[in-house]
Amino acid sequence: MKASLDDIYLFMLTVRHGGISVAAKAHSLQRSKISRRIQQLEKDLGCQLLIRTTRQIELTENGRLFYQYINQPLSEVDQAVNLVKSQQQAFSGVLKMAIPAAFISSSVFLEILDRYTEQFPDVTLDIIHRYESIDLKRENIDLQLLPNIVDVINENYVQQTLLSSANRLYCSPKYLESYSLPTTMEALYQHPILTSRYNSTLLPERMNVRLVSEDFGLINRLTESGRGIAILPVVLFEDKVASGDLIPVLPETFEIDIVMTLVYPSRRFIPVKTRAMIELLREQFSK
The missing domain is CATH 3.40.190.10 (Periplasmic binding protein-like II)
Structure with missing residues (x-):
């Protein structure tokens, strides 16, 4: 559907006045009409132009681009319409x-x-x-x-x-050269824990957290080098368990689910x- 020039004009007035209510008052128009016509313009273009708040409006990236083009001689308005619509429909x-x-x-x-x-x-x-x-x-x-x-x-x-991601405890064979494998939660509290920021917010207060990182690769490397027991997503480290590089700890007792x-x-x-x-x-x- 081709965008209406009337709707484009109302959009331009709204931007120039900094809000729908101000534009309606300045030009003796109904606020509801301007709001409705801008919604139709967005529908015709296939993208959102304005971010509406209680007191004001803000332009989206497409809104800024569109206003930049339509605030030109009328001959360039069609070009603006085609440009914004093509952006929504292009793999580029x-x-x-x-x-x-x-x-x-x-x-x-x-x-x-x-x-x-x-x-x-x-x-x-x-x-x-x-x-x-x-x-x-x-x-x-x-x-x-x-x-x-x-x-x-x-x-x-x-x-x-x-997806729902199960996170469980793992240590490495190197870690077990210096520490015994904990078999209860009480015993686990004595071991250094390596974890992600998300998991750290869900742990018991008594947990001995020694490292918090956003990088699972870093956590895994430190775990394999024997620096502690890690909390890692099962789906990302199944191969490490299968190869024996990681050993499950309290698999029947401890699990954190993150969606x-x-x-x-x-x-x-x-x-x-x-x-x-x-x-x-x-x-x-x-x-």
């Missing part, structure tokens, strides 16, 4: 993802990135490390992966469970490059 540009550092080095995530870059070579992946929930719209980030122990900053964002959640701003306005990553993540984790 940048896809920004916020991922916990602990997850970055996992073989599961590396396989996902490898498959995506092979299928969509014209998309640049911009991966940032974030432990906390972030405002995706304001920071112009398409997707975020978070464990369920972190509250999502915006309850209106889409949240989809990808990984995929977060993105909206179901309505999803660029095709973002939707492709969402589907790839679902497919990979469904295994």
